Amino acid sequence: MIHKFSHSIFVAAALAAAFQAQAAAPTAAPAQPKLVVVLVVDGLPNEQVLRYRDQFGQGGFRRLLEQGAWFSNAHQAHGITVTAVGHAAVLSGAYPYQHGVIANNWIDAATGEQVYCTDDASYSYIGEETKRLDGTSPARLRVSTLGDELRYASGNRAKVVTVSGKDRGAILLAGKTGTAYMYMDKTGNFASSTYYMAQHPEWVQRYQAGKPQNRYYGKNWNLLLPESAYANDMPDPAPVVGGARNGFPFSYYSESGELDSGYYARLRTGPYLDELTLEFARAAVEGENLGRNAAGVPDLLGVSLSSHDYVNHAYGPESRMSHDHLQRLDRMIAGFFSYLDKRIGMDNVMVVLTADHGFANTAEFSQGRRVEAQRIDGNKLMQGLDAQLAKVFGVEKLVVGSAKGNVLPNIYLDHGLMEKNKLKPDDVEKAAAAWLEAQPGVNEVYRRQQIENGGANGTRQSLLMRRAFNHQASGDLILVHKPFWYVGSGTSGTTHGSPYAYDTNVPLMVMGKQWIKPGAYGQYAEVVDIAPTLAHLLRVRPPAGAEGRVLTETLR
Numbered sequence: 001m002i003h004k005f006s007h008s009i010f011v012a013a014a015l016a017a018a019f020q021a022q023a024a025a026p027t028a029a030p031a032q033p034k035l036v037v038v039l040v041v042d043g044l045p046n047e048q049v050l051r052y053r054d055q056f057g058q059g060g061f062r063r064l065l066e067q068g069a070w071f072s073n074a075h076q077a078h079g080i081t082v083t084a085v086g087h088a089a090v091l092s093g094a095y096p097y098q099h100g101v102i103a104n105n106w107i108d109a110a111t112g113e114q115v116y117c118t119d120d121a122s123y124s125y126i127g128e129e130t131k132r133l134d135g136t137s138p139a140r141l142r143v144s145t146l147g148d149e150l151r152y153a154s155g156n157r158a159k160v161v162t163v164s165g166k167d168r169g170a171i172l173l174a175g176k177t178g179t180a181y182m183y184m185d186k187t188g189n190f191a192s193s194t195y196y197m198a199q200h201p202e203w204v205q206r207y208q209a210g211k212p213q214n215r216y217y218g219k220n221w222n223l224l225l226p227e228s229a230y231a232n233d234m235p236d237p238a239p240v241v242g243g244a245r246n247g248f249p250f251s252y253y254s255e256s257g258e259l260d261s262g263y264y265a266r267l268r269t270g271p272y273l274d275e276l277t278l279e280f281a282r283a284a285v286e287g288e289n290l291g292r293n294a295a296g297v298p299d300l301l302g303v304s305l306s307s308h309d310y311v312n313h314a315y316g317p318e319s320r321m322s323h324d325h326l327q328r329l330d331r332m333i334a335g336f337f338s339y340l341d342k343r344i345g346m347d348n349v350m351v352v353l354t355a356d357h358g359f360a361n362t363a364e365f366s367q368g369r370r371v372e373a374q375r376i377d378g379n380k381l382m383q384g385l386d387a388q389l390a391k392v393f394g395v396e397k398l399v400v401g402s403a404k405g406n407v408l409p410n411i412y413l414d415h416g417l418m419e420k421n422k423l424k425p426d427d428v429e430k431a432a433a434a435w436l437e438a439q440p441g442v443n444e445v446y447r448r449q450q451i452e453n454g455g456a457n458g459t460r461q462s463l464l465m466r467r468a469f470n471h472q473a474s475g476d477l478i479l480v481h482k483p484f485w486y487v488g489s490g491t492s493g494t495t496h497g498s499p500y501a502y503d504t505n506v507p508l509m510v511m512g513k514q515w516i517k518p519g520a521y522g523q524y525a526e527v528v529d530i531a532p533t534l535a536h537l538l539r540v541r542p543p544a545g546a547e548g549r550v551l552t553e554t555l556r
Helices: 002-024 046-055 061-067 083-092 146-153 167-174 202-209 212-216 261-266 272-287 307-315 320-343 363-368 378-393 415-420 425-437 448-452 460-468 527-538
Strands: 035-041 069-071 105-107 114-116 160-164 179-183 299-305 349-354 442-447 477-481 508-511 519-521
Touching: 035 083, 035 167, 035 320, 035 527, 046 061, 046 320, 061 320, 061 349, 061 508, 083 146, 083 167, 083 527, 146 160, 146 299, 146 527, 160 167, 160 272, 167 179, 167 299, 179 272, 202 272, 212 272, 272 299, 272 307, 272 320, 307 320, 320 349, 349 527, 378 425, 415 425, 425 442, 425 448, 425 477, 442 448, 442 460, 460 477, 508 527
Parallel strands: 035 299, 035 349, 069 519, 160 179, 160 299
Antiparallel strands: 069 508, 105 114, 349 508, 442 477
């Protein structure tokens, strides 16, 4: 009995020691992804994904929703929600006050000239016409991106390639050391700029020679689903007398009857630009051998799909056009995932999908729901402000570029004129803000002096607007219109750019079998969380300006 009892104690002790050793042993980290794919759908409100999810196919958005982690309460958490600012946030993890991209266009305070978020006169498009303010480099992006950190950590062996229908969509994802390709409205080509290389690699030349953009000439964009599927959408706009039809069927042609810039520009509206973008992304995967890096390091592919933004601007997110485009985009993404599965294996791929901003409904749709909504003519507003300041201070043209409201919501004052006429900037700002806040549709105005002295505090909106303010680049005043109002001088369509939830709430989906726990997450999340999360999984340092958190609740 004593012998058996001692033996039992010995066995139990041995088992306990083995268990403790096993518990103490570090858990092996899963292998790094071979390829990280970051998809940005330009102008996609999260509510559209939720509203139309039952109609998605099996392999696109539905796959992300069911096999990935998705956040219903994710936001572009800054106050000026436009394409450039949103794209800059995705892989920098930074807010505009740090990354420096405060809008698509703004005014250089030193010269009084308008600048563009990715313009750089030192570089030009390769083989394409380059105009002033065309986007050719990331010079105005003041921080690093995830791709930059990945290349730094790998000794530049990791490849970072981005493609978009817009220059700013590609360039701001690529960062300082990646390679960006963008759609050319004049020719329908995808091209890079001399910032990245002297000439295109052979695979790009081969792709361009095939002229895939020409195959849509004379084709129509028709409804994908039965008519009944669109019963709750707004009807198509009335045909334009003597002009192009704006509803279904939407035709692709040019007034000249030739393959010209009119046709290539028209391709932006509807599904075919996105189809071309994903086709070029496939060519990049093969041409650069992405996901099969000989150095054994991960690669990064950024794809910004621009057409949904063009469709929503023209017709509104409540339209049949927008609804159908999202369904078609869903099938395109499914096809792209299927391609990656065969080429690399989706078990080796990490996918993130998000958007740069949401969208307001058209004013007419909001009015039909008994919501006060109008368009604000930005040019008239700026001219009125200039006249008011001249009346108060006896100095004309205190508002820089007052004849153009196209850099709103930023408003710039002429500091040289104020100094010359011994005017205090704070006095002029206060007078301007008081007049603006009395105008129809204007909710609030944030002043430079107020923000820099810490006076714009307390509310969620003020936090977003302070994040949107960059000391060197932003205006002296930033205008916030009332909910559902927006700046636009036309009589149709809609836009974005506000701190309201319909503009900030965007999809955030992360999928990767080895790294991510699938599920619907109700926690608050921000787009700036993407870069730190990917940096954690890729075992590289976060980008320099990153302020987001690692989405630890999603990690295996």
